[in-house]
Amino acid sequence: MNSQPVTLYPSRQFKDNARAALADTELRGSLRSAMDFLMAKRSSAFPDTDELDALRTLGEAIRQRCLSRLPELLEQLEERLTANGVTVHWAETPAQANAIIHGLVAARNGTLMVKGKSMVSEEIELNHHLEAHGIQALESDMGEYIVQMAGEKPTHIIMPAIHKTKAQIARLFHEKLPDTPYTEDVDALIRIGRNALREAYLQADVGLSGVNFAVAETGTLCLVENEGNGRMCTTVPDLHIAITGIEKVVEKLEDVVPLYSLLTRSAIGQPITTYFNMISGPRRPGEKDGPREVHLVLLDNGRSQAYADQQLRKTLQCIRCGACMNHCPVYSRIGGHAYGTTYPGPIGEIISPHLLGLENTRDLPTASSLCGACGEVCPVRIPIPEMLMRLREESQRPAGEAVDHPLRGQGAAASTTEALAWRAWRRVYASPGTYRLFGWSATRLRALTPPTQAGWTQNHVPMTPAPKTLHELVREREARRKES
Amino acid sequence: MSRPSDVYLFGTCLVDLFMPDAGMDAITLLETLGIRVHFPQAQSCCGQPAYTSGHPREARDVARSQLDLFPGDWPIVVPSGSCGGMLKHHWPTLFAGEPEQERVVAIAARVVEFSDFLLNHLDWQPVDTGPATRVAVHTSCSARREMNVHTTSWALVDRLANVTRVVHDHESECCGFGGTFSIKHPDIAGAMVTDKARALEDSGAIEFVTADAGCLMNINGKLALDKATPLRGKHLASFLLERTGGKS
CATH class of the missing domain: 3.40.50.11810 (Rossmann fold)
Structure with missing residues (x-):
């Protein structure tokens, strides 16, 4: 199968993308039922709310402790991994990460890479980069396999093809895979995919994987998966390259246990995954299998920007479970593609501005009603609504204003009109006399209320002031009481 | 929870301008239960619209103008969950490190959402x-x-x-x-x-x-x-x- 070019959805066009997604009734239906299913699964995985609360508190504490010691833990990780025979590479940008990975594959004259699921590889557009150099990168996670075949990007960080119906996948397999009859039998579809992939594992020159937890004290890369494809990618080819963001490091092996439990239960309501891989180096002398070389690429790509700010650092606590998307009323209506970013949904709205700059993600921090469903389910208690409000502030802050930790794209959403409107609002609402006059005029002139109110009247009748304000009604009643 | 003799009502800007009857009904209901309701006439808004839109400075200035309105130590009843949340949870953040911080924290502690007040403070029957x-x-x-x-x-x-x-x-x-x-x-x-x-x-x-x-x-x-x-x-x-x- 030839890998398709990825379809890029620039996040600058978020509003247009969202509008198109909202009009797609098939997509709306699939998303809604999928998200309802995932919410119910999560809920059933945490029957005891006290245990859930305690576990979330523990998860938050672990992630915060590890982040507070991030620089030294990364050094320790490198040292232990090196001692275990793993080569560690540091990449500041996606271009650097791509160059490192391409270099490793090219050094062996490799032409085929099999990939386990890795959102960081999506983040750096690895498949695209390798293809441009004549190297085929084949996704082996079933969801990723489907979206790659469709020439799309994942719509969800855990379930990449969750937006697709059974019929759509059946049609896709039938059209794209030679000699494949049309079938909507899920088991049969999975069998078709697995058979196609089985050959690729044996032929591949290199296997690529992500990392869920990188343990500093032992130099262990933990990989959480259900399909066994992760194990195949990391053990069958001679060369294994793992890639992850710098924030994924944890201090101790025992830190992994609660985080793993939170991850699988929050993501899909599973008590534990079918596979949990702990990778601690290449094949050792006398061992019969395993890769001969293992490399880890540690990517920054804007994470240091979030790290530098005490409040925004909490963004990096994320363990990528996707629960925030599953519970988000915005994500569940527009799906992941509309965001135009690797990470969609609430976590995407708070991480993407660091990866891509506020200038490229201008509409994302405001794409939330701040309902708080995301923060409520976050297994490591990231206060996502609070992060969104902070990013709104930074995108409204004038570009020239000096601050301690300026964000890339500061002021991207600042407009003179909006700034003036809020200043006018302040003048009215911070002064009782002006406010009283405003209330009196607005109620007396209610007949002049504009019939079209930007944004609002698209979905509502116009906001029309009452005949009298509450202030007035209270004053009138007090006057009546004095008279009687 | 003890039953207070008096409360403040923070009516909120939306109720004030668009649905004042709801505010009056809240006052009347509390009064029929024997509570004296004080409605400070200088109240306007909690600052939430600006705060959630990324304009905390404007929000703080508006919030600051409300700080003198509740001198008694009575509960401040708010007929809106989101304005209540702003007063109770976001005001202390908004005023962190500001001279008014201590006062704001004390005010926030007295804020009670209307339905909560009726049910849990008054045990309305x-x-x-x-x-x-x-x-x-x-x-x-x-x-x-x-x-x-x-x-x-x-x-x-x-x-x-x-x-x-x-x-x-x-x-x-x-x-x-x-x-x-x-x-x-x-x-x-x-x-x-x-x-x-x-x-x-x-x-x-x-x-x-x-x-x-x-x-x-x-x-x-x-x-x-x-x-x-x-x-x-x-x-x-x-x-x-x-x-x-x-x-x-």
């Missing part, structure tokens, strides 16, 4: 004088998640003998208001309020109640635009007063 009806309840996200009072409105409605409370589909989901969200992202907000309005219609409720003016304006504004159904919402205070014969 109504005599329902209204005809049999079916009512759906929409709880605002701030009431649910910031004020942790998602069950108080249910409990109050459930105390009315002739009222059947019906549950609507995805009841815990946001109605799509979100302040400036509904103006900046009207397509998404529109899809959300459409689903909420449909869920309320399909619930078989004759009317619905909510203790949050923002949600009420959002859902009623949508229902009125569609004109497809007579279903409308009321503020919880108005509904409770009406059911207990206090609304003439």
Whole structure:
């Protein structure tokens, strides 16, 4: 199968993308039922709310402790991994990460890479980069396999093809895979995919994987998966390259246990995954299998920007479970593609501005009603609504204003009109006399209320002031009481 | 919890301008229960619209203008979960490191959401004088998640003998208001309020109640635009007063 070019959805066009997604009734239906299913699964995985609360508190504490010691833990990780025979590479940008990975594959004259699921590889557009150099990168996670075949990007960080119906996948397999009859039998579809992939594992020159937890004290890369494809990618080819963001490091092996439990239960309501891989180096002398070389690429790509700010650092606590998307009323209506970013949904709205700059993600921090469903389910208690409000502030802050930790794209959403409107609002609402006059005029002139109110009247009748304000009604009643 | 003799009412800017009757009904209901209600005339807004839109300075200036309005140590009752959440949880953050911080924290501690006050401070025991009806309840996200009072409105409605409370589909989901969200992202907000309005219609409720003016304006504004159904919402205070014969 030839890998398709990825379809890029620039996040600058978020509003247009969202509008198109909202009009797609098939997509709306699939998303809604999928998200309802995932919410119910999560809920059933945490029957005891006290245990859930305690576990979330523990998860938050672990992630915060590890982040507070991030620089030294990364050094320790490198040292232990090196001692275990793993080569560690540091990449500041996606271009650097791509160059490192391409270099490793090219050094062996490799032409085929099999990939386990890795959102960081999506983040750096690895498949695209390798293809441009004549190297085929084949996704082996079933969801990723489907979206790659469709020439799309994942719509969800855990379930990449969750937006697709059974019929759509059946049609896709039938059209794209030679000699494949049309079938909507899920088991049969999975069998078709697995058979196609089985050959690729044996032929591949290199296997690529992500990392869920990188343990500093032992130099262990933990990989959480259900399909066994992760194990195949990391053990069958001679060369294994793992890639992850710098924030994924944890201090101790025992830190992994609660985080793993939170991850699988929050993501899909599973008590534990079918596979949990702990990778601690290449094949050792006398061992019969395993890769001969293992490399880890540690990517920054804007994470240091979030790290530098005490409040925004909490963004990096994320363990990528996707629960925030599953519970988000915005994500569940527009799906992941509309965001135009690797990470969609609430976590995407708070991480993407660091990866891509506020200038490229201008509409994302405001794409939330701040309902708080995301923060409520976050297994490591990231206060996502609070992060969104902070990013709104930074995108409204004038570009020239000096601050301690300026964000890339500061002021991207600042407009003179909006700034003036809020200043006018302040003048009215911070002064009782002006406010009283405003209330009196607005109620007396209610007949002049504009019939079209930007944004609002698209979905509502116009906001029309009452005949009298509450202030007035209270004053009138007090006057009546004095008279009687 | 002890029963206070007096309370302040922070009416909120939306109630003030767009649904003052709900504010009056809250006052009347509290007064019929023997509580003296003080309505500071210099009140305007908690600052939430600017705060959630990324303009904390403007929000702080407006909030600062409200700090002198509650000199007594009585509870500050707010007939809106989201404004209550702003006062109780966001004001201390907004004033962190400011000279007023200590005062703000003390004020925040006295803030009580209306339904919470009625149920948990007054243990309201109504005599329902209204005809049999079916009512759906929409709880605002701030009431649910910031004020942790998602069950108080249910409990109050459930105390009315002739009222059947019906549950609507995805009841815990946001109605799509979100302040400036509904103006900046009207397509998404529109899809959300459409689903909420449909869920309320399909619930078989004759009317619905909510203790949050923002949600009420959002859902009623949508229902009125569609004109497809007579279903409308009321503020919880108005509904409770009406059911207990206090609304003439």
